[in-house]
Amino acid sequence: MDRGCKGVTAGGAETVTEMRRRGIPAMVFEGSQADPRDFDLAQVQDAMDSFLESLGLTRIAS
């Protein structure tokens, strides 16, 4: 979800909600194409690891 371009993310939350409703795992991370400082790589990687773990997967490379 791009905080730097809200228009791009219109409908994004609904898309994720609908995917989950249909049983398709989905995770969301936020950033900003307008401001690289508005992106926490470590936090996103942690969230990604947790998401993969929930799917029984493991990240093999950083």
Added chain:
Amino acid sequence: MSAPSMSAIEKLRQAVQDRHRYAREWKARTGGKVVGYLCSYVPEEIISAAGMLPVRVFGSREPQDVTEPHIASYYCPYCRDCLAQALLGRYDYLDGLVIGHSCFHILQTFNSWRRHVPLSFDYHLFVPQHVRSPRAKPCLTEVLVDFQAALQEWSGQAVTDGALDGAIAACNHNRRLLHQLYQTRKDPSPPITGAQAMEVVLASQVMDKGENSQLREQVLSELPGTDGAGEMVRLMVVGSENNDVELLRLTESLGARVVVDDHCTGSRYFWNEVIPGPNRLEAIAARYIDRVPCPQKDLVEKERLPHILKLAQGFGVQGAILIQEKFCDPHGFDMPQIQALLKANGIPSLLLEVDITTPAGQFRTRLEAFLEMLQTGTA
């Protein structure tokens, strides 16, 4: 002398506070349909002419936790608040929902609403974004032809020219009454507070126009000549969709009087009339295209800025409070220019970034400091 205690104003306030009950009672009394609308670009005239009650959707300004799966947290709190009201069932009496195409934040409210809340009618009414384009009026006229047809098909009843004439007259009369009320606020001692004025305008957006106008006439006849507010600091408020009466009450409790506003829930809602013509829909389209524009539709000409200055000067304001709804980009783009324009004309301003869930009390210190600076001439 204290601010007037007027039964008509109390009734209008009651209608705003109990707007859901009002709409339910109207529906039970008339058997008509109630149509909610998002954005003041929705032509109430056509909905009224179809025998329906148009009601503007407002938020409740209460914390909520139901919109996260539907709208990003960095969309404006107002659009999330409006959707929350739908998801919580507070608008369960609505038969239909209409949006006038404006910003995509409120459009997301509309899309999520119709996706998750049962409605027998929903309509996305396209409104040109560049309203000063010579093609805007013909475009909107054609859109209104389709809208009228959709309402007719839904209700099974014709929207006649006679009904449109009646609705146009009722809306115009209502607008004139609001103008008369606003004119009284030019008085050195305005007979009505800014909070009361806001409630009066909000009431117009949730009530039957005829009933509302009757009360409005009563308000005008009951206004006293003065309430001793002459020594108070005269303020203007500027911003987006705003029904934050509490913030105005707080501001006015600190020794100020809000005498005019530029909100689409305030003066911009009623500022211009429909000029009747043989083609009713063309006349209505012209009204909505010619109105003081929303910043979302004023990206090129920036017509709203001189309008704000004209209001500020015409109502003799000493300072302005610029209310920036968090994450509202169209208004955010304009705020620095508005601040600079007002400053260049000797009108200091205070910019407040608000979130619907922010208690007004948090702004007390900043408001007090701003008013003190205005009173001492150090702003």
